[in-house]
Amino acid sequence: xxxxxxxxxxxxxxxxxxxxxxxxxxxxxxxxxxxxxxxxxxxxxxxxxxxxxxxxxxxxxxxxxxxxx
Amino acid sequence: xxxxxxxxxxxxxxxxxxxxxxxxxxxxxxxxxxxxxxxxxxxxxxxxxxxxxxxxxxxxxxxxxxxxxxxxxxxxxxxxxxxxxxxxxxxxxxxxxxxxxxxxxxxxxxxxxxxxxxxxxxxxxxxxxxxxxxxxxxxxxxxxxxxxxxxxxxxxxxxxxxxxxxxxxxxxxxxxx
Numbered sequence: 001x002x003x004x005x006x007x008x009x010x011x012x013x014x015x016x017x018x019x020x021x022x023x024x025x026x027x028x029x030x031x032x033x034x035x036x037x038x039x040x041x042x043x044x045x046x047x048x049x050x051x052x053x054x055x056x057x058x059x060x061x062x063x064x065x066x067x068x069x
Numbered sequence: 070x071x072x073x074x075x076x077x078x079x080x081x082x083x084x085x086x087x088x089x090x091x092x093x094x095x096x097x098x099x100x101x102x103x104x105x106x107x108x109x110x111x112x113x114x115x116x117x118x119x120x121x122x123x124x125x126x127x128x129x130x131x132x133x134x135x136x137x138x139x140x141x142x143x144x145x146x147x148x149x150x151x152x153x154x155x156x157x158x159x160x161x162x163x164x165x166x167x168x169x170x171x172x173x174x175x176x177x178x179x180x181x182x183x184x185x186x187x188x189x190x191x192x193x194x195x196x197x198x199x200x201x202x203x204x205x206x207x208x209x210x211x212x213x214x215x216x217x218x219x220x221x222x223x224x225x226x227x228x229x230x231x232x233x234x235x236x237x238x239x240x241x242x243x244x245x246x
Contacts, residue, residue: 008100
């Protein structure tokens with residue numbers, strides 16, 4: 001996660017209204033789908049939550065970055 | 070200057086660890102500097118990136134908040150920010166509710182100013198009610214019962230008048246005469 005973003009910002013972002021920032025991408029090397037979600041932190045700042053879904057291990061990884069509105 | 074090579078972290082570049090009491094996982098992403106997790110699994114990549122698997126994250130966050138509200142020491146700025154974010158409130162809304170100026174709250178959250186004991190208690194009580202945490206509400210009720218029990222033991226003098234005054238179609242209680 002980028003500096004300043006905390007877990008509750010992600011929870012808030014995913015529980016509030018969000019949109020896809022761009023089309024999901026599939027990485028053939030890692031066999032992973034990546035979903036890019038445009039959301040906001042608790043304080044209303046724009047963030048991108050990247051959710052990488054590992055279909056083999058049945059896990060997902062969340063990476064979050066600040067985004068310019 | 071050595072340039073950091075960007076790469077895609079994968080199973081080949083990552084090592085799995087189990088967080089134990091001796092080697093806990095430092096949960097900095099929660100927004101607090103002093104939370105360590107035990108019993109979970111995390112992966113550390115050669116590049117330094119860490120990926121952690123945290124089950125029941127909302128329950129964990131609520132538990133940390135409960136611990137903060139119940140602790141005996143004064144609240145720190147980071148803890149106040151944590152409680153605010155837990156409630157999902159912007160600084161401007163939270164400051165209005167806890168009767169602090171937004172600029173003051175910002176300084177408090179950034180550790181540049183401390184708050185009074187009264188404000189500290191008020192934030193804890195406000196959080197307990199706003200979060201509707203049953204454990205915190207129960208603790209508040211018990212604390213109130215204890216205060217009232219002490220009051221009841223003291224000899225009461227003549228009961229004070231309770232005066233309610235209506236102004237602009239709104240009732241308000243006045244201090245006893």
